[in-house]
Amino acid sequence: MSIVISSQFDGGNIECVACENAEDIRLKISHDAGGEFYQWFFFRMTATSGNRYQLHIDNAGSSSYPNGWKDYRVVASYDRDDWFRIETQYTDGVLSFALDAEADTVWFAYFAPYTLQRHDDLIAACSIDHKTSVEVLGKTLDGRDIDLIRIGSRDKPLKIWAIARQHPGESMAEWWMEGYLDRLLDDTDAVSRALLEKAEFLVVPNMNPDGTFRGHLRTNASGINLNREWDKSTLENSPEVFYVLEKMRQTGVSFNLDVHGDEALPYNFIAGTEGVHSWTEERKALQELFKSNLMAINPDFQTTIGYPITPSGSANYGICSSFIAEHFGCAAMTLEMPFKDNVELPDHRYGWSDERSKKLGASCVAAIHSVVDKL
Numbered sequence: 001m002s003i004v005i006s007s008q009f010d011g012g013n014i015e016c017v018a019c020e021n022a023e024d025i026r027l028k029i030s031h032d033a034g035g036e037f038y039q040w041f042f043f044r045m046t047a048t049s050g051n052r053y054q055l056h057i058d059n060a061g062s063s064s065y066p067n068g069w070k071d072y073r074v075v076a077s078y079d080r081d082d083w084f085r086i087e088t089q090y091t092d093g094v095l096s097f098a099l100d101a102e103a104d105t106v107w108f109a110y111f112a113p114y115t116l117q118r119h120d121d122l123i124a125a126c127s128i129d130h131k132t133s134v135e136v137l138g139k140t141l142d143g144r145d146i147d148l149i150r151i152g153s154r155d156k157p158l159k160i161w162a163i164a165r166q167h168p169g170e171s172m173a174e175w176w177m178e179g180y181l182d183r184l185l186d187d188t189d190a191v192s193r194a195l196l197e198k199a200e201f202l203v204v205p206n207m208n209p210d211g212t213f214r215g216h217l218r219t220n221a222s223g224i225n226l227n228r229e230w231d232k233s234t235l236e237n238s239p240e241v242f243y244v245l246e247k248m249r250q251t252g253v254s255f256n257l258d259v260h261g262d263e264a265l266p267y268n269f270i271a272g273t274e275g276v277h278s279w280t281e282e283r284k285a286l287q288e289l290f291k292s293n294l295m296a297i298n299p300d301f302q303t304t305i306g307y308p309i310t311p312s313g314s315a316n317y318g319i320c321s322s323f324i325a326e327h328f329g330c331a332a333m334t335l336e337m338p339f340k341d342n343v344e345l346p347d348h349r350y351g352w353s354d355e356r357s358k359k360l361g362a363s364c365v366a367a368i369h370s371v372v373d374k375l
Helices: 116-127 172-184 190-196 209-214 239-251 281-297 320-328 354-374
Strands: 004-006 015-018 025-028 042-046 052-057 075-077 088-091 094-100 105-109 132-139 145-151 158-164 199-204 255-262 269-271 331-338
Touching: 116 132, 116 145, 116 172, 116 209, 132 239, 145 172, 145 239, 158 172, 158 239, 158 354, 172 190, 172 199, 172 255, 172 331, 172 354, 190 199, 190 354, 199 239, 239 320, 255 320, 255 354, 269 281, 281 331, 281 354, 320 331, 331 354
Parallel strands: 025 052, 158 199, 158 255, 255 331
Antiparallel strands: 004 042, 015 025, 042 105, 052 094, 075 105, 088 094, 132 145, 145 199, 269 331
C-alpha cells in the first residue's frame, strides 16, 4: 500500500513534500491567510499497519513560535477520539516524529482538534437545554455563523462573558469551553445553580470559525489576528470581533474570560490587565483572588509563571482583555493553556490534553462562584 497524506478536511493543514519512503516522509505546514503565521497542523496518513513511519515537518524552524517545539510532542489518534502523545524531536529546524502504526489510518495534529463539526454538536446540545438560548450574532467573511450561547435569566444584573478561539489553532480553548458549558448546564451541580441565581452567562465558544475550518493558527479568512482588533474592528476585516463587541455593548459586561493556548510555556496561567488606565487596587484584589482560588480548586493551574506584567498605562487596547477591562470598567482576564504539558503535573501518555482542558473549564465555574459576590 502506498503512503497517502490528506488534509483537505475540516481543520486540516499539511503539505506532502515527499511521501514515498516510510522512513523519511517530508512535510510542511501551510501558512494562514495573510502569510504571517503558521504552526497548526492536522492531517491523516493512510498506509500499511504494522510498519514504523518516520515523519518530518521541514519548515518547523521558521514557524510562528519555534520555541514552542522544545519539549513538545505530537498528538496522534486512530479513532479521532483518543489523542495520545508520540515520540518527537526538534533538531536543526525540523520537527520529527515516529509511530509504529497499529491501523491503516492514523491522524496527527498539533493538539487534539476541535472541528467545526464538533462545534455544531456542542451548539446542538446547548440549544435543547431549557436554561439556554442560542443566537447568531452575525456572519463571518466565509459566511459562517458566529454563535452566542446565553445561559440563565436575562434579568440578572451580572453578565459574565467567556470567549474562546480568537486564535483558531488553539483548540484547547474550545475543549475548555465544553467543560465550562457542561458544568453550567448540570442541573445537579450546586455551584452552577447558585451562580445562575445571580448572573447570566454569555458564551462564544468559537470566535473564529473560518480560521478553524481553514486550519489556521491565528488568523481569520482575511488574514487578521482577531486579538489585535478590539479597538478597531470592522465588518470588512474582523466581523467576528465587531459583532461580539456590539452584543457586549447591548448587554454590558461584568466579568470576561478570554481563553487561549500558549505554544511555548508549559503551564496554565492568567494574563491580567494591569496595563490599563482604569486599573485599581480593587480590580487587582479580585484578579488575585480568582487566581488563588482557581489554583486551590485545580492544581493544574498555577500563579508563578506567566507573561511579564504590562506597565501601568501601556496596555494594547487591540487585545481583548485590555479593551474589555477599560471599556466596560470590569475584571477581564486571559486564560492561557499549554500545547505541551503542565510540567508541574506531567502526563506522559497525553500531556496537556482535551480532557484536562475540559476539567479546567469546569474548575473555572467554581472559581467564578468564589468571586461572584465581588463583581
